[in-house]
Amino acid sequence: MTAQEVRLCGLLLQEHFGEVVERIGTHLLRGGAQNLRTIANETNTPLDLVKKSLCVLVQHGACEFGSGRRGPGSPVEYRASCERVLRVLRYPRYIYTAKTLYGDTGELIVEEVLQRGHMTMSNTVKTVADRLTHNMEEGRSMEYSEVVSAFSKLVETHFLQRCPPVAEMGTAATSITPATPGTPAASASTAPPTAESNPDCYKLPHVTLIGRGKRRCSSDDSEEQRGGKKAKMDSEMEFVGKSGDSGGGMYVVNLQRALANLARATLESVVQERFGSRSARIFRLLLRKRHLEQKQVEDFAMIPAKEAKDMLYTLLSENLVQLQEIPKTPDHAPSRTFYLYTVNQLPTARLLLQHCYKTVANLIERRLFETKENKRLLEKSQRIEAILASQQASGAEPEQLTEVEEMITAPERQQLEALRHHINKLDSTENQVDETVFLLESYIFSTKTK
Amino acid sequence: MAGRGRGRGRGQMTFNLEDLGIGRGDSLPPTTFKPSPLFPPMPVQPVPLQTGEEVEYMLALKQELRAANKTLPFYIRRAAPKRDVDRYSDKYQSGEPKDSAIEWSPDWSRLPKELCIKVRKPLAKRHPPQVKQPKKPLVGKEEILTKLETLEKKEEAVNSEEEEDGEKKKTNEEEEQAEEEEFEEDFEEDTDYIMSYFDNGEEFGGDSDDNIDEATY
Numbered sequence: 095m096t097a098q099e100v101r102l103c104g105l106l107l108q109e110h111f112g113e114v115v116e117r118i119g120t121h122l123l124r125g126g127a128q129n130l131r132t133i134a135n136e137t138n139t140p141l142d143l144v145k146k147s148l149c150v151l152v153q154h155g156a157c158e159f160g161s162g163r164r165g166p167g168s169p170v171e172y173r174a175s176c177e178r179v180l181r182v183l184r185y186p187r188y189i190y191t192a193k194t195l196y197g198d199t200g201e202l203i204v205e206e207v208l209q210r211g212h213m214t215m216s217n218t219v220k221t222v223a224d225r226l227t228h229n230m231e232e233g234r235s236m237e238y239s240e241v242v243s244a245f246s247k248l249v250e251t252h253f254l255q256r257c258p259p260v261a262e263m264g265t266a267a268t269s270i271t272p273a274t275p276g277t278p279a280a281s282a283s284t285a286p287p288t289a290e291s292n293p294d295c296y297k298l299p300h301v302t303l304i305g306r307g308k309r310r311c312s313s314d315d316s317e318e319q320r321g322g323k324k325a326k327m328d329s330e331m332e333f334v335g336k337s338g339d340s341g342g343g344m345y346v347v348n349l350q351r352a353l354a355n356l357a358r359a360t361l362e363s364v365v366q367e368r369f370g371s372r373s374a375r376i377f378r379l380l381l382r383k384r385h386l387e388q389k390q391v392e393d394f395a396m397i398p399a400k401e402a403k404d405m406l407y408t409l410l411s412e413n414l415v416q417l418q419e420i421p422k423t424p425d426h427a428p429s430r431t432f433y434l435y436t437v438n439q440l441p442t443a444r445l446l447l448q449h450c451y452k453t454v455a456n457l458i459e460r461r462l463f464e465t466k467e468n469k470r471l472l473e474k475s476q477r478i479e480a481i482l483a484s485q486q487a488s489g490a491e492p493e494q495l496t497e498v499e500e501m502i503t504a505p506e507r508q509q510l511e512a513l514r515h516h517i518n519k520l521d522s523t524e525n526q527v528d529e530t531v532f533l534l535e536s537y538i539f540s541t542k543t544k
Numbered sequence: 545m546a547g548r549g550r551g552r553g554r555g556q557m558t559f560n561l562e563d564l565g566i567g568r569g570d571s572l573p574p575t576t577f578k579p580s581p582l583f584p585p586m587p588v589q590p591v592p593l594q595t596g597e598e599v600e601y602m603l604a605l606k607q608e609l610r611a612a613n614k615t616l617p618f619y620i621r622r623a624a625p626k627r628d629v630d631r632y633s634d635k636y637q638s639g640e641p642k643d644s645a646i647e648w649s650p651d652w653s654r655l656p657k658e659l660c661i662k663v664r665k666p667l668a669k670r671h672p673p674q675v676k677q678p679k680k681p682l683v684g685k686e687e688i689l690t691k692l693e694t695l696e697k698k699e700e701a702v703n704s705e706e707e708e709d710g711e712k713k714k715t716n717e718e719e720e721q722a723e724e725e726e727f728e729e730d731f732e733e734d735t736d737y738i739m740s741y742f743d744n745g746e747e748f749g750g751d752s753d754d755n756i757d758e759a760t761y
Binding site (some may be wrong): 170518 | 591
């Protein structure tokens with residue numbers, strides 16, 4: 095958990111669950127596994143609030159509990175996980191993907207489960223069906239079976255996953271007292287209620303595999319497809335490789351390499367946008383050729399010496415490029431050492447990921463700041479909207495409505511408009527930075543698990 | 545000897561200045577008098593944001609989620625800070641939930657026992673001082689149903705809690721104290737006077753004490 099990650103997690107927790115949970119959550123993230131009393135003491139929070147917050151965190155999967163370090167008799171310890179909290183940024187994208195694949199029903203199911211952490215199937219189906227019925231026209235109602243089928247499809251494609259049962263905690267010495275009567279009886283569904291949740295298996299559909307998937311290229315394929323595959327093979331991307339000739343040719347989709355290439359493209363585009371196209375050329379050169387001396391960089395990139403030196407030093411100061419010393423003599427004299435410039439893709443990707451986290455945290459803080467600055471104005475406009483709505487509901491004349499609307503002056507209206515525009519922009523930017531975060535995280539994760 | 549070298553050229557240093565890239569005859573960069581600006585002008589502008597239906601939809605989703613989160617029971621607010629004087633309206637105007645119980649019902653089989661506040665049976669041994677005392681059942685429903693029992697237990701719990709667990713519970717749990725005080729007024733006076741005869745003038749507000757001797761009609 096880097097400092098940037100913890101800061102971002104704190105802001106996300108604060109936005110979604112309030113300050114109390116944020117305090118407990120950041121404390122857990124910084125301090126590792128702790129038990130209940132330690133948390134309460136160190137954060138100076140009343141015990142009941144700590145318990146409530148822990149319930150919320152565990153419900154949403156941000157925190158896990160396990161038996162303590164000193165064996166089964168010691169108090170329960172809680173651990174928070176950074177990654178799970180950071181997923182909160184991605185909720186809109188999950189919901190939108192579910193919508194495009196499974197329609198409104200799928201969208202609502204996913205939204206409900208995301209908001210509640212984990213839920214039983216019967217609860218979800220009931221809530222979603224009621225919501226849909228509420229939004230439909232009079233006389234029509236949503237069938238539970240439709241919702242159930244959408245739910246099952248989501249489970250099959252791993253959008254939703256069943257929570258594993260949790261072992262009883264602290265049962266060694268004390269007698270087990272079942273806290274509440276067992277799982278509530280299912281209301282609508284036939285099967286025993288299963289609690290479903292969205293763990294980190296919840297990725298956008300096209301990247302769920304780490305490793306290789308085989309796809310049979312049958313001879314029934316159209317010519318285009320085969321031509322396309324061949325072209326893919328020939329290109330440097332190497333997403334698809336040939337792995338044997340049985341059955342007319344077996345092809346392999348190498349996701350790891352795909353991710354690496356995507357990450358590389360991201361890095362290159364970052365350099366291009368921030369430092370210009372010539373620096374980007376140098377960067378690409380170094381990625382391809384690994385280690386180069388300064389003179390060679392100038393030659394290959396076809397950039398005059400002075401500018402090349404300048405750009406290299408800028409990239410070096412930003413840590414995007416590293417310097418590798420290769421001594422010729424055992425005394426490492428500077429005049430007799432090779433200094434080679436190099437780019438390591440993985441550490442650079444990690445660096446960029448941390449920059450992204452910092453960016454998102456800054457965006458959130460700026461948005462909170464803007465909201466706070468204009469709190470008075472926002473509250474006024476909300477009150478006026480409420481008045482307008484109630485007047486319209488009770489059937490008022492147009493003069494009364496205009497009178498109420500005029501309570502906001504024109505410059506205030508402009509200010510409100512500008513504020514909304516800014517907040518929308520900041521929100522939208524968060525969503526887009528999250529795309530880059532997803533890409534880089536997937537790449538880094540894929541290199542870890544081998 | 546100490547003065548040797550002073551005043552000659554730019555001054556002698558222990559390292560070679562040329563290694564830093566500042567050769568002889570070059571002028572140094574201008575000295576700075578204040579910290580660097582907070583938002584320095586950017587050499588290149590960032591790429592404009594994406595637009596499109598997808599982006600707009602996700603933006604709307606995000607804002608709706610944020611707004612909806614505030615209404616869910618998962619959003620935990622601190623109890624309102626205690627005002628300097630207890631007001632009469634506090635009894636009737638409790639907007640914030642004064643209970644310390646959870647407003648939603650999680651699946652307790654998936655949570656460790658110690659997080660459950662409603663349980664009235666003795667907790668596991670990790671709370672040794674309170675093993676004998678049942679946890680304060682401050683949930684509204686249970687109070688209504690078994691009010692007398694609750695009050696009695698609470699009295700015991702209050703007494704023992706104040707003795708044994710003074711460190712955290714007292715100062716921080718304002719809402720519990722507020723409730724305790726409500727009952728303390730009526731029960732914990734060690735006097736011989738029957739409480740119902742005593743009118744300390746609080747609920748009437750504004751009467752001066754001089755008129756108590758006058759007969760009540």
